Amino acid sequence: MSDGRVSTWARKGVVAVLLVIVVPLALLALIEGSASAWLMAADIRSIKADSNFRRAQYDTLVGWIGTPDLHVTEGAPRSVPITNNHDGMRIAHPVTPALAHSRHRLICSGDSFTFGSGVGDTDTFCAQLESVLPNVETLNMAQRGFGIDQAYLWYKRDAVRWPHQVHLFAFISNDFERMTMTTMTGYSKPVLRLANGALEVGNTPPPKWKGSSKGSYVLRLMPRLRIVQLLQGTTDNSDSAQMARAEHSIWDVAEAVFRDLDRLNHERGSQVVLVYLPTTADMMPGAYDARRARLAAFASKAGIPLVDLTAEMRTVPPDSSQWFFITNSELTSQGASGHYTPKGHRWVAEAIARQLARVPSVSAALALSAAERRR
Amino acid sequence: MSVSTTPRRGASPLRALLSLLGVVLACVVAVLMLEGGASLFLFAGDLRSARLPHDNVREHTKFDTLLGWVNDRNITSPNEYGPGIGITTNGHGFRGTRLLSSAPAAGALRVACSGDSFTIGYGVDDEHTWCHHLESLLPASETMNMGQAAYGYDQAYLWFMRDGVPYAPQLQIVALNYVQFERALTNNFDGRFKPFLEMDGALLVTRGVPVPQQSVAALRGAYSMRVIGDLRFVQWLRRFGRFDAAERAAREVDARWALVDGFVGALAAHHADRKSNVLLVYLPVRRDLRPTSVDRRRARLAATAAAHGVPFLDLTGALRTMRADSVDHAFLGKAPAGAAPGIEGHYSNFGNAWVARELANYLTKDPQMALRLAGARRAR
Numbered sequence: 001m002s003d004g005r006v007s008t009w010a011r012k013g014v015v016a017v018l019l020v021i022v023v024p025l026a027l028l029a030l031i032e033g034s035a036s037a038w039l040m041a042a043d044i045r046s047i048k049a050d051s052n053f054r055r056a057q058y059d060t061l062v063g064w065i066g067t068p069d070l071h072v073t074e075g076a077p078r079s080v081p082i083t084n085n086h087d088g089m090r091i092a093h094p095v096t097p098a099l100a101h102s103r104h105r106l107i108c109s110g111d112s113f114t115f116g117s118g119v120g121d122t123d124t125f126c127a128q129l130e131s132v133l134p135n136v137e138t139l140n141m142a143q144r145g146f147g148i149d150q151a152y153l154w155y156k157r158d159a160v161r162w163p164h165q166v167h168l169f170a171f172i173s174n175d176f177e178r179m180t181m182t183t184m185t186g187y188s189k190p191v192l193r194l195a196n197g198a199l200e201v202g203n204t205p206p207p208k209w210k211g212s213s214k215g216s217y218v219l220r221l222m223p224r225l226r227i228v229q230l231l232q233g234t235t236d237n238s239d240s241a242q243m244a245r246a247e248h249s250i251w252d253v254a255e256a257v258f259r260d261l262d263r264l265n266h267e268r269g270s271q272v273v274l275v276y277l278p279t280t281a282d283m284m285p286g287a288y289d290a291r292r293a294r295l296a297a298f299a300s301k302a303g304i305p306l307v308d309l310t311a312e313m314r315t316v317p318p319d320s321s322q323w324f325f326i327t328n329s330e331l332t333s334q335g336a337s338g339h340y341t342p343k344g345h346r347w348v349a350e351a352i353a354r355q356l357a358r359v360p361s362v363s364a365a366l367a368l369s370a371a372e373r374r375r
Numbered sequence: 376m377s378v379s380t381t382p383r384r385g386a387s388p389l390r391a392l393l394s395l396l397g398v399v400l401a402c403v404v405a406v407l408m409l410e411g412g413a414s415l416f417l418f419a420g421d422l423r424s425a426r427l428p429h430d431n432v433r434e435h436t437k438f439d440t441l442l443g444w445v446n447d448r449n450i451t452s453p454n455e456y457g458p459g460i461g462i463t464t465n466g467h468g469f470r471g472t473r474l475l476s477s478a479p480a481a482g483a484l485r486v487a488c489s490g491d492s493f494t495i496g497y498g499v500d501d502e503h504t505w506c507h508h509l510e511s512l513l514p515a516s517e518t519m520n521m522g523q524a525a526y527g528y529d530q531a532y533l534w535f536m537r538d539g540v541p542y543a544p545q546l547q548i549v550a551l552n553y554v555q556f557e558r559a560l561t562n563n564f565d566g567r568f569k570p571f572l573e574m575d576g577a578l579l580v581t582r583g584v585p586v587p588q589q590s591v592a593a594l595r596g597a598y599s600m601r602v603i604g605d606l607r608f609v610q611w612l613r614r615f616g617r618f619d620a621a622e623r624a625a626r627e628v629d630a631r632w633a634l635v636d637g638f639v640g641a642l643a644a645h646h647a648d649r650k651s652n653v654l655l656v657y658l659p660v661r662r663d664l665r666p667t668s669v670d671r672r673r674a675r676l677a678a679t680a681a682a683h684g685v686p687f688l689d690l691t692g693a694l695r696t697m698r699a700d701s702v703d704h705a706f707l708g709k710a711p712a713g714a715a716p717g718i719e720g721h722y723s724n725f726g727n728a729w730v731a732r733e734l735a736n737y738l739t740k741d742p743q744m745a746l747r748l749a750g751a752r753r754a755r
Binding site: 025029030033038077226227319328329 | 404406407408409410411412413414415416417606607608610611614698699700702703704709711712723724725
């Protein structure tokens, strides 16, 4: 057989393989990919986004803080009042920086759980603390979507003109992950990093944001793409692995934040208390427990009081504790699902009060009586 | 060498635009093919990794030549639905621990609860099923929980006739939900062989018995069908009514309604012969919260029950008027680690208690039903 004939046969073979295997497979892939793109486009079209669901305004340091002097009601079918003071802090009633001699002030820092997403001004655990701790006035310096970094920066800058005796620095597990982000659902934010052992603010001023948009939700839809699923299959995406990856980049920063908060509070004549707020993800033993244990070890070593409500909340029967959390269908406002209900806030307030009374420096700062310390 | 100053024909703006469009189109096609290729690759991987399913539906069940699967007797699985949330079967194979005498005591009311996983209490412990709750809500009553996971109404009916009738319950509560109608049309559930009912003229007859021994091939085949559902093209097709599985099933149930009619008629005839009572209950699930084609089915079921003189209680309306947060709490959410698969969406403790209260309310407040049950107690 001549070389020319061999090469003709080889060419025919390649063409046959292409026609029989490669072309149909490519067509299948094209059809499947087109269907996926169509479904994704339909999902994106169905997104309904409230552009500024946090009722916040741009802030050059923190990213966003509450709109000053705001009074609105939001949510459906149950609407709740949202009231801010001139500094953008959520308040249940008017307050002035000056504090009467017989009164004590407690500042609550945190994210949406502390802000009280989905509940009214007077329902938040921070507001409720006024009724469970005697002669205490509270100030809610929390914002929806805050990470530990933003709560710290806001307190550091704006709390100084509000004399206070106790600072509850509250957070949920996910607030550590938020420290790794430069945007949060369409709202840009600063990031903290350590430079030669000192805290340094990055991504500042954060780019001006326009608020939540369809675009900011598209990222959440990405896992529906098969290519993303394929890539995810190559990495360990268990809760513990994801948490470990986040902690690797921000744990030292978080510890530095906590230490600086301790220092700042001492300077301001206050006692900081770290408060770990359990979410539904904490209600069963799991990956989050390792983070809580690490946090407890740090707090003990640093001498910073830590109130972790997880163990106590787990002792509440599940058919009772489930009423502590806003359910999907009960959505009072965008993003409220999973946050504390008024009942949950009340429970948290009472549990925090019980645990605060056991911290000598706090009970001294709030001048709690012996009976209140024993409860 | 001379240089031509004539513009090249191919360099026109239109040609440049077409080239650009060609590049963009090629990029789009490449991205789509990448996405499609990834999907086909994942699909092939899922098919390959099909694990050998368990022989039994759950460890507390065993193969049964009449029913396909049924509870084994005297089984305890203490962490079936999560830590400390167990299931126990008694010596009759019913859920619970108490053994029944051959007939109820004088003045007592024995109630058989027939149905599927929503009746057995899939996801809650023995004391939190709606069937068990009835004992505390109906005076001097004892219940026999004859619910079984993944049963159609056909299997529930056959199990009651074989194993429930000998204990002479004065009341049988037949709890139905939308999916039992669909299960009753096939000879397998997700590849698990089962019997089915057919109408032979006016007669209700059992087919597919003895149920063949389970084959791995059937289970693998059913698994493959589920994996096909992960393909985006299939998901896209299902957005159209013609290919929507739920719509197709609804059409089939409608087309074969004579079977439902025969089933309700057979129940009515049996209880009339035995001078016992039957109550048909529609147990709504999450998808019943919004109007769907199942609404027509429920209405038709109500009409069928009325035609055969069988009392019918539909709890859908009550669920739809429930507070939104209560609705969420009535159904189980995320399953604890190690729990039986698929417990999400079943009734929670709260949901089971709600069903029991609604049932007890009907049984004690509906004048006709209350009268019938009072008579049944006296008859013993």
